[in-house]
Amino acid sequence: MEQQQTPSAVEQAMLAEFERRIAAGETVEPKDWMPERYRKQLVRMMSQHAHSEVVGMLPEGNWITRAPSLRRKLGLLAKVQDEAGHGLYIYCGTETLGVGRDELLDQLLSGKAKYSSIFNYPTLTWADIGAIGWLVDGAAIVNQTMLAKASYGPYARAMVRICKEENFHKKQGFEIMTVLAGGTPAQKAMAQDALDRWWWPSLMMFGPSDKDSPNSAELTKWGVKRKGNDELRQRFVNQTVAQAQAIGLTIPDPELTLDEATGDWKFGQIDWDEFHRVISGDGPCNRERLAARRKAHDDGAWVRAAAEAHAAKQDGQGGAARVA
Numbered sequence: 001m002e003q004q005q006t007p008s009a010v011e012q013a014m015l016a017e018f019e020r021r022i023a024a025g026e027t028v029e030p031k032d033w034m035p036e037r038y039r040k041q042l043v044r045m046m047s048q049h050a051h052s053e054v055v056g057m058l059p060e061g062n063w064i065t066r067a068p069s070l071r072r073k074l075g076l077l078a079k080v081q082d083e084a085g086h087g088l089y090i091y092c093g094t095e096t097l098g099v100g101r102d103e104l105l106d107q108l109l110s111g112k113a114k115y116s117s118i119f120n121y122p123t124l125t126w127a128d129i130g131a132i133g134w135l136v137d138g139a140a141i142v143n144q145t146m147l148a149k150a151s152y153g154p155y156a157r158a159m160v161r162i163c164k165e166e167n168f169h170k171k172q173g174f175e176i177m178t179v180l181a182g183g184t185p186a187q188k189a190m191a192q193d194a195l196d197r198w199w200w201p202s203l204m205m206f207g208p209s210d211k212d213s214p215n216s217a218e219l220t221k222w223g224v225k226r227k228g229n230d231e232l233r234q235r236f237v238n239q240t241v242a243q244a245q246a247i248g249l250t251i252p253d254p255e256l257t258l259d260e261a262t263g264d265w266k267f268g269q270i271d272w273d274e275f276h277r278v279i280s281g282d283g284p285c286n287r288e289r290l291a292a293r294r295k296a297h298d299d300g301a302w303v304r305a306a307a308e309a310h311a312a313k314q315d316g317q318g319g320a321a322r323v324a
């Protein structure tokens, strides 16, 4: 009689096959077998990413009514709408992993879920809108170009489209900064002030240093992350220093020096205490952001109720209820 394999042996064989596929560069699709831990890690990372896109609309939304011209207003409106779309693609991606958007939104609104630290800083002047496009979208592109090669198909494919849109966002932000930096002394000072305030939080977007990053090893082993947090941060610094120089702005880091041997711009110490404060809920705007999201959710209750009633009517339930 054939001996039955114990579940753990089956599981081990499936895991080995899964890892062979990843090593061969194959893409994992929703109906493929995957280790529970891979699924959980993806849900964690993708839901944080989706939440970041949605919360990320708030700092910029703050300036839609105060944009300095119709052209600027149109660009900003389009950008903020794009961010909502990015959130939706990524929430759809998490649905392919068996987790509904309602559950994830509950986690966001209850304060349990994380979202990117960067969106807990205030947008004080119009130049902040330029700085966000240039630096925040610029950092996001560096990170997400890498994620477009992630092993999980739905996430990787969402990143391809998102990166194209983020490129437009970065260009509009850099153009705002270029115009301000070449304007009156007061406009240039406003642009420099925005760079001073957004520079270090932008570097924190890449996450802790690799040696302090508990998730990196597993995510790298399973091909979700293709590069480490430090390498991507360095890539962003290298490309951004040249851009700041081109428009006559100064990166607020006295320790910034070019390493001739590697071509890398070496930068000073990131304030990791500030980073940990912000991601644990105690940044300058964490409370304001969550309050705004909760209000938007409550205000939208009638839309959800109407959509559900419409869906029920479409599948005949509403009709049956009316007859009864």
Ligand code: BYC
Residues within 6 Å of the ligand: 044, 045, 048, 049, 050, 052, 053, 054, 055, 056, 057, 083, 114, 115, 116, 117, 118, 132, 136, 137, 140, 143, 204, 205, 206, 207, 208, 212, 213, 214, 215, 216, 219, 229, 279
């Ligand atoms: N902020 O082990 P680590 C946009 C957490 S939005 C908050 O290195 P991992 C845009 C991390 O979650 C684009 N938390 O984590 C939208 C972990 O905590 P948990 C946003 C952070 O996952 C609107 C702990 O720290 N992009 O472009 O290996 C307008 C240890 O970290 C942060 C994404 O979401 C942070 N900055 O790597 C404009 C990209 N960093 O979960 C623009 C997708 C770390 O264990 N995400 N943490 O409790 C990623 O690429 C990765 O998740 C990270 C972190 C590189 C961020």
